[in-house]
Amino acid sequence: MYAKCGDLELSNRIFYMMPKKDTIAWNTMIIGNSMHGKGEEALLLFREMVSSGVKPNSVTFTGVLSGCSHSQLVDKGLVIFYAMRKEHGVEPDSEHYSCMVDALSRAGRLEQAYNFIQNMPMKPSAGAWGALLGACRVYKNVEMARVAGKQLLEIEPENAGNYVLLSNIYEAAKLRDWIQVKDKVHTFVVGDKNNAQTAVIYSFLTEVGEKMRLAGYLPCTDLVGQDLDAEEKENSLCNHSERLAVAFGILNLDGASSITVFKNLRICGDCHNAIKYLAKIVGVQIIVRDSLRFHHFKDGLCSCRDFW
Known part of the structure; x- marks a missing residue:
């Protein structure tokens, strides 16, 4: 609650007051730090969680990878992504793939992000294409934006946010x-x-x-x-x-x-x-x-x- 309301410091204090921390508690704190752009802290919490003997689950990795995405920790995110199945027995799902596409896209590694989407074992989600499209605008890659935009509109033709991205009009009425x-x-x-x-x-x-x-x-x-x-x-x-x-x-x-x-x-x-x-x-x-x-x-x- 405190993390979502913007008070990460108080959230952190309460977390460390807990005599026993289960998976939900660790996940909540990892996601809270990720939400506030503290990717390094989210990574540290993840390592503490594993060291304490608590097994990470799918939600844990979503939080960690999201934190890496928002803190320019792309390569560290890739290491964790590829360790999910091998070291922790957690199969990456579409949300985890989307987190990595987002991380690569934000870092300007658009070709790598596009290839990541192409090699997904499941149908790419709107989140993955949306992350790539947003980065195409930032890095002015018009050709890739057309590809991402076409896919995105096929998946979510009624999502107004997609048209806002494509039209590049920030003054949309729903803002x-x-x-x-x-x-x-x-x-x-x-x-x-x-x-x-x-x-x-x-x-x-x-x-x-x-x-x-x-x-x-x-x-x-x-x-x-x-x-x-x-x-x-x-x-x-x-x-x-x-x-x-x-x-x-x-x-x-x-x-x-x-x-x-x-x-x-x-x-x-x-x-x-x-x-x-x-x-x-x-x-x-x-x-x-x-x-x-x-x-x-x-x-x-x-x-x-x-x-x-």
């Missing part, structure tokens, strides 16, 4: 963020103007935007797919739901030292960069949970080390 302030949950969408503090939010973003520029922030307008001029593209980036939610949280800190925002899709690359500057300028910790993982922003840095 939402939510934040809890004083026991009330506030929801934001792209360009939202329904919040009672809308005018203050946009004014704050304009004001802090100047400070961010002076600190070195440069808007990444390449991430805006519409046919707009440079100034309009920059304004469009400021309308992103995650930025609106973060600004609202900052304006309503009320003595708190951190805020937590939840979103239902992957965080925009430009917003990720902007929030690093916001955290440093305002002097607070900003935690963003997107569809993939937790991002802890503090002092101009993110826990994911710009890799997610």
